[in-house]
Amino acid sequence: MSLIETKGLRKVFRQAVKDPGLAGAVKHLFTQRYKDKCAVEGIDLKIEEGESVAYVGPNGAGKSTTIKMLSGVLVPSGGEVVVDGLVPYKQRMDNAQRIGAVFGQRTQLWWDIPVRESLALLRDIYQVPESTFKKNMDAFTELLGLESFLHLSARKLSLGQRMRADLAAALLHDPKIVYLDEPTIGLDVAVKHRIRDFIKEMNRAKGTTMLLTTHDLGDIEDLCERLVIIDQGRIIYDGKLQDVKDAFARERTIHIQLSSPLPEAESLFRDLPDVSVNRPGEGAEAAFSLSIRFDRFRCTASDIVKRVMNRGEVVDFRIDEPSIEDIIRRVYEGQLDSVVLAEAGKGSA
Numbered sequence: 001m002s003l004i005e006t007k008g009l010r011k012v013f014r015q016a017v018k019d020p021g022l023a024g025a026v027k028h029l030f031t032q033r034y035k036d037k038c039a040v041e042g043i044d045l046k047i048e049e050g051e052s053v054a055y056v057g058p059n060g061a062g063k064s065t066t067i068k069m070l071s072g073v074l075v076p077s078g079g080e081v082v083v084d085g086l087v088p089y090k091q092r093m094d095n096a097q098r099i100g101a102v103f104g105q106r107t108q109l110w111w112d113i114p115v116r117e118s119l120a121l122l123r124d125i126y127q128v129p130e131s132t133f134k135k136n137m138d139a140f141t142e143l144l145g146l147e148s149f150l151h152l153s154a155r156k157l158s159l160g161q162r163m164r165a166d167l168a169a170a171l172l173h174d175p176k177i178v179y180l181d182e183p184t185i186g187l188d189v190a191v192k193h194r195i196r197d198f199i200k201e202m203n204r205a206k207g208t209t210m211l212l213t214t215h216d217l218g219d220i221e222d223l224c225e226r227l228v229i230i231d232q233g234r235i236i237y238d239g240k241l242q243d244v245k246d247a248f249a250r251e252r253t254i255h256i257q258l259s260s261p262l263p264e265a266e267s268l269f270r271d272l273p274d275v276s277v278n279r280p281g282e283g284a285e286a287a288f289s290l291s292i293r294f295d296r297f298r299c300t301a302s303d304i305v306k307r308v309m310n311r312g313e314v315v316d317f318r319i320d321e322p323s324i325e326d327i328i329r330r331v332y333e334g335q336l337d338s339v340v341l342a343e344a345g346k347g348s349a
């Protein structure tokens with residue numbers, strides 16, 4: 001059995017239907033109307049020990065609801081969920097010992113006491129042995145740079161400091177699984193990198209299984225090999241991040257710097273389909289540089305560079321990798337349907 005396994009997992013919320021304005025609120029007091037909102041609609045998910053999985057989707061797709069069911073906060077309306085052999089909503093205390101959770105929008109630290117004391121309280125709650133506590137505190141203090149604000153209360157922390165303290169709090173008891181809900185939201189680039197490095201290190205050194213929800217595509221590319229895309233409560237893609245890139249980002253661009261101008265470079269590629277040549281920059285600079293776009297399934301980067309090298313001296317070149325950002329945006333916008341995505345997933349799993 002996988003470390004995390006769900007079968008047909010569902011969650012239906014009962015939502016109040018109110019007419020707008022004060023009149024609507026008053027009317028609702030007397031004649032209550034409700035509708036069912038299916039937030040998660042039959043999720044089948046298997047996550048193995050040590051995996052790092054990105055769980056992404058547009059706003060309202062059902063990501064947080066899934067994580068809340070995995071962590072035992074919400075009781076499912078249907079289906080099955082087993083995490084490390086436990087049913088989270090039935091065995092909440094045992095489950096809590098094995099998981100850690102970071103919610104970017106909220107903190108689990110006590111608002112008015114110094115971070116150092118919050119962490120000591122968590123040590124007692126989770127009954128972390130003193131030697132583990134000390135080892136983890138030393139490692140986290142260094143990796144996350146906690147020293148300068150351990151004496152401050154959570155109330156006084158900046159967002160980046162708070163997030164680093166929250167990560168330490170979530171991992172203090174060496175959980176097998178960590179749920180990260182938007183762990184880098186609103187952070188500057190330097191703190192983001194620090195947090196990503198820390199997550200990678202925990203996954204690498206301790207084999208911690210990570211399930212990450214994020215709208216930050218840098219997080220996904222940096223931290224996860226597996227991508228699960230959810231939309232309207234259903235999984236529409238589950239496979240390797242690289243497969244999605246391969247299927248939808250066929251286009252590559254090689255930027256070449258030349259030692260002398262190369263006129264009519266277009267003629268070098270006449271026999272190759274789907275190759276186009278641009279000259280970035282202005283004036284003299286444009287004469288020395290080429291940007292060549294090609295379909296990597298129809299020809300290779302070395303084909304392109306070789307042809308240029310036969311006619312001129314190449315000083316430098318770089319290849320632009322496809323960005324996952326555009327692909328996921330297209331999925332969100334419904335441009336790529338589930339059939340096409342399923343095709344991309346063949347060969348993963």
Ligand SMILES: Nc1ncnc2c1ncn2[C@@H]1O[C@H](COP(=O)(O)OP(=O)(O)OP(=O)(O)O)[C@@H](O)[C@H]1O
Nearest residue numbers: 013014015037039058059060061062063064065066
């Ligand atoms: N407690 C609740 N009561 C009623 N409806 C809810 C509740 N929690 C979530 N929902 C609804 O369920 C759907 C899924 O919400 P969820 O928070 O899981 O989405 P999400 O994918 O995490 O979105 P986001 O990226 O915006 O955080 C939404 O339509 C939301 O309005």
